[in-house]
Amino acid sequence: MKIIIFGGTPGSGKTSIIKNVVGELKDLKIHYAKFDVLTSDDDERIKEKFDISTEVKISGEICPDHYAALEIPKIISKHKDKDIVIIETAGLCLRCSPYIQNSLAVNVLNILAGKPEGYGPLLRDADLVAVTKGDLISQAEREIFRSEVLKVNKNTSIIEANGLTGEGAIDIADEIKKSPELGEKMILRHSMPTAVCGYCYGNKIIDSEETLKRYTLGKELKAKIPNLNCGKCGFKSCNEFIREVLDGKVNETICPYLKREVDAGLSGVKNDRETN
Amino acid sequence: MQIEKITIFGGYDKEGNKGNFEKVDIFAGQKIGIVGPTGSGKSQLLYDIEKLAYGETKTKRKILINDEIPKKELKLDPLKKIIGYLTQHMNFMTDTSVYNFLKTHIETRGKRQTKEQIENLIEKIIDDANTITGEDIKKETNLLILSGGQSRALMVADLAYVSESPIILIDEIENAGIKIKNALDLLVKKEKIIFLVTHDPILALDTDKRFAMKNGAIKEIIHTSIKEKGIANYLSWINDYLLEVREEVREGKQVEELKLICSPMGKRE
Numbered sequence: 001m002k003i004i005i006f007g008g009t010p011g012s013g014k015t016s017i018i019k020n021v022v023g024e025l026k027d028l029k030i031h032y033a034k035f036d037v038l039t040s041d042d043d044e045r046i047k048e049k050f051d052i053s054t055e056v057k058i059s060g061e062i063c064p065d066h067y068a069a070l071e072i073p074k075i076i077s078k079h080k081d082k083d084i085v086i087i088e089t090a091g092l093c094l095r096c097s098p099y100i101q102n103s104l105a106v107n108v109l110n111i112l113a114g115k116p117e118g119y120g121p122l123l124r125d126a127d128l129v130a131v132t133k134g135d136l137i138s139q140a141e142r143e144i145f146r147s148e149v150l151k152v153n154k155n156t157s158i159i160e161a162n163g164l165t166g167e168g169a170i171d172i173a174d175e176i177k178k179s180p181e182l183g184e185k186m187i188l189r190h191s192m193p194t195a196v197c198g199y200c201y202g203n204k205i206i207d208s209e210e211t212l213k214r215y216t217l218g219k220e221l222k223a224k225i226p227n228l229n230c231g232k233c234g235f236k237s238c239n240e241f242i243r244e245v246l247d248g249k250v251n252e253t254i255c256p257y258l259k260r261e262v263d264a265g266l267s268g269v270k271n272d273r274e275t276n
Numbered sequence: 277m278q279i280e281k282i283t284i285f286g287g288y289d290k291e292g293n294k295g296n297f298e299k300v301d302i303f304a305g306q307k308i309g310i311v312g313p314t315g316s317g318k319s320q321l322l323y324d325i326e327k328l329a330y331g332e333t334k335t336k337r338k339i340l341i342n343d344e345i346p347k348k349e350l351k352l353d354p355l356k357k358i359i360g361y362l363t364q365h366m367n368f369m370t371d372t373s374v375y376n377f378l379k380t381h382i383e384t385r386g387k388r389q390t391k392e393q394i395e396n397l398i399e400k401i402i403d404d405a406n407t408i409t410g411e412d413i414k415k416e417t418n419l420l421i422l423s424g425g426q427s428r429a430l431m432v433a434d435l436a437y438v439s440e441s442p443i444i445l446i447d448e449i450e451n452a453g454i455k456i457k458n459a460l461d462l463l464v465k466k467e468k469i470i471f472l473v474t475h476d477p478i479l480a481l482d483t484d485k486r487f488a489m490k491n492g493a494i495k496e497i498i499h500t501s502i503k504e505k506g507i508a509n510y511l512s513w514i515n516d517y518l519l520e521v522r523e524e525v526r527e528g529k530q531v532e533e534l535k536l537i538c539s540p541m542g543k544r545e
Contacts, residue, residue, distance in 0.1 A: 112369060137369045138427075139361050140381045140434050144370070147384045167323060170332050 001080070003072075003182050006088045007097045007122050008108035013132040014088055015042045016163025017108055017172070022050050024173035028083040033075050035059060035068045035089045042088070053079070061202070061240050065089055065096030066192060070229055070237065072098070073186065084176065097122040099189040104179035106130055106172065108161070109149070111137060116148045124153050125189045128175050130161040130168060202243035218242050226257045277350075277358055279442040280304050280342055282469060287324070287337035289317070289493035296495055302469055302485075304442070307460070309480045309500075310473045312489030318473045320492065322445045325471060326359050327351060335492060360441035364448050368419040368427055374402065375415040381438050397437060405433035408459045410523040425454045432459045446472040449479075455519060457482065457512040478515055481508035513537050 008014045015034075022030060032054040034042045043054035055075070059067040068089050079085055089098065099105035099121070107126035109116070111133050116123060123129065129149055134142045146158055157175065161168030197203075198211035201218030205211070227238045233254045235241040244250045253259045282302045286295035302308055310318045317335070324337045328346040331338050339346065341358070350358055370377060378398045382389070389397070398415065406412050409429035413422065422430065428449065435444065444463055449456070449472070456478055463470060474480050481504040488496040517535055524531050 135363055137367070138431050138434075139363075139439065140377070140431065141368065141370055143439070144380055144384050165319070165323070170327075 001076070001082060001182050002084050002176065002179055003076070003100060003103040003186075004084060004086045004106065004176055004179065005099055005103055006086065006106045006108060007099070007126075009094070009110065009113060010090065012108045012110040012113065013161070013163040014108045015045070017130055017132065017161050017169070018086060018088060019046060019049065020161075020163065020166040020169035021172045021176070022046065022052065022086070023166070024169050025084065025176065026050075029081065030084045030086060031055075031075070031079040031082045032086045033057060033071075033088070035064050035071075035087070037064050037090055053082075059090075060236065061243060062237050063093070063096060063192075065093070065098045067236065069098040069188065069192070072100070076182070076186075093193075094120045094122045096192045097125070098192070099125050100182075101187045101189055102180045102183040104128065104176055105189070106175075107156075108132060111142065111145050116145070116152045119152065121190045123149070123156075126153060126156055127179070128172065129153070129156050129158045130172060131158060132161055132163065134160050135162060135165075200239070201246055214246060217246055221245060221252065224258060225255055232256050277442065278342075279358060279469065282325075282443065283340040283343065284325070284494075285338040285340075287335035287493060289335075289491045291491065293493070295493035297497065300485075300487075300494075300497060304467050304469055305464065306485070307464060307470045307472065307483040309483035309486035310471060310489060311475060311480060311486055312495075316489035317492035318489050319447065321487070321489065321494070322361075322447055322471060322473060325443070326361060326445060328359075358442050360435045360439045360444045362431060362435060362444070362446045362449055367424075368422065370419055372419055373415065374413060374417050374419060374422075374430065377419055378402075378415075378434065378438070381434065385438060385440075401430075401433045401437050404436070404462055405429040408432060408454050408462065410454075410519045411526070428454050429459065432462060436462050436465075442468055444468050444470045446470065446474070448473050449476075455512075455516055457508075457515075478508055478511045481505060481511075510537070 006014050006018055018032070022032070030052045032043065032046050032052060034040050034054070034056045036056065037059055039058065040056050043056040046052065047054045057067065057071055068087065072087065075087070076085060097120075105126045106128045107123050108130045109119070109123065109132065111131050131142075131145065131149070142160070149156065149158055159168045159171045161172065198214030198218065201214050203211050203214035221242050222238070225238055225241070229237045233241050233256070235244065241255060245252045280303065283299055284302070285299045286297055288294055310321055312318055320333075320335060324333050324335060325339060327333060328339050328341070328351050329337050330345055341350075368377070375398060378401055379394060382394055382397060402413055402415055405426075406429070409425045411423060411426060413426050413430060435441070456476065460470065460479065460482070472479055472483070480486060481500060483500055486498040486500065487494045488498060521531055
């Protein structure tokens with residue numbers, strides 16, 4: 001199985017490019033997963049057109065790229081029969097961009113969206129840069145842009161792509177066919193930034209004391225729960241659960257592990273974990 | 277890279293029928309017009325040429341350069357790229373001066389040149405661009421405030437001198453505000469092969485051949501007659517005259533004299 005990760009800013013043309021690329025890979029079994037922050041119907045649009053299996057993952061209150069990294073193993077284990085899994089991430093902060101070793105990392109880059117040196121690992125660690133919207137500017141500017149991309153990532157291949165006309169889709173499909181098979185272990189190409197403060201636990205007040213308070217409470221709760229992101233509480237991740245608890249919206253006992261501990265405490269029986 | 281000849285093998289139309297001819301050869305210095313209604317496959321033909329397609333695009337067209345299958349590096353490495361492209365959207369997006377833009381582009385092309393050579397080349401490009409547009413471009417002007425005509429003129433001159441691609445594709449270049457025939461002459465002067473999608477009679481009737489497109493394939497190849505070239509010359513004179521009067525209007529002058537042309541082949545300046 002191959003895993004192909006498409007990252008790029010909103011409006012860069014990721015979904016249109018993927019559509020054209022999927023059209024060039026008709027003889028392969030493909031699963032498509034889209035990660036977005038708020039809402040997306042791209043999965044339905046792609047399913048409608050190509051009748052491949054698709055899904056959409058909405059990250060909500062957590063970093064979409066951290067969320068993607070948490071979910072990718074689950075997606076892969078569900079789709080072992082596929083030849084190719086295409087992951088499209090919103091890649092919003094440009095810093096996280098969960099590219100995996102032994103995959104094909106594609107950065108869809110809008111030529112009108114500013115200088116390439118402003119992009120972090122999203123561009124720097126990509127195997128392939130698909131430059132879009134090049135038809136809106138002169139060839140001279142395209143050439144200048146290209147050399148600026150190579151200054152940031154000198155090993156990348158650059159393909160000019162157009163989601164409307166399908167330009168470049170054949171070349172991207174070729175690169176996908178040539179890309180390596182996914183290894184036993186999935187390793188990120190670079191570490192993601194740490195989230196370390198009260199704001200990560202949902203604090204909204206700009207004040208260092210309030211932030212510290214929220215951080216301390218969050219950390220205490222985090223130490224009590226298993227951090228499995230199992231989803232049994234109804235939230236996508238443990239952090240999201242913590243935020244909701246600290247906001248007073250839910251009770252911490254909706255976490256089945258925490259509930260067990262509370263029950264165990266009440267009945268006076270020693271907790272499993274403590275004995276172990 | 278010296279290009280003497282391009283060969284295009286027919287390919288298929290949208291229904292999968294073979295085109296009307298087996299292949300066509302185009303030689304250095306020739307201008308080829310591409311005509312046909314919307315959706316007839318004009319842009320796809322340009323795309324196939326730009327990609328140096330060899331059966332992988334939807335038309336299955338094959339392109340040979342000097343009787344050989346083009347190498348992959350010709351398609352991907354911009355410094356080896358042999359195709360220059362003037363698109364319909366002829367606007368600059370970079371916030372910089374004309375001088376800085378040309379300098380960066382020359383440096384990007386990676387040719388080793390002395391400071392003096394670069395300065396001379398920039399002068400030459402701006403001078404030649406000014407023979408195409410009615411309104412002079414200055415080197416300290418910001419790219420973003422150039423008029424449509426000035427932008428187009430600068431792009432043509434840049435393409436002629438900096439990009440030096442031996443094959444040029446032109447997709448429906450607008451003739452407003454530029455001496456379109458001078459622009460083309462500037463490109464052809466350097467023994468380039470030019471493909472242009474256009475219905476502008478000044479350009480279309482001044483080509484060597486016209487490909488008439490239909491339903492995705494090349495339907496017919498029309499050889500331009502002497503008479504047609506005469507008509508193109510006549511229309512070009514009218515276009516230049518229009519431009520002249522436009523500049524007088526721009527400068528706030530009263531237009532006094534009506535100019536008449538006696539013979540279509542007469543002097544044009």
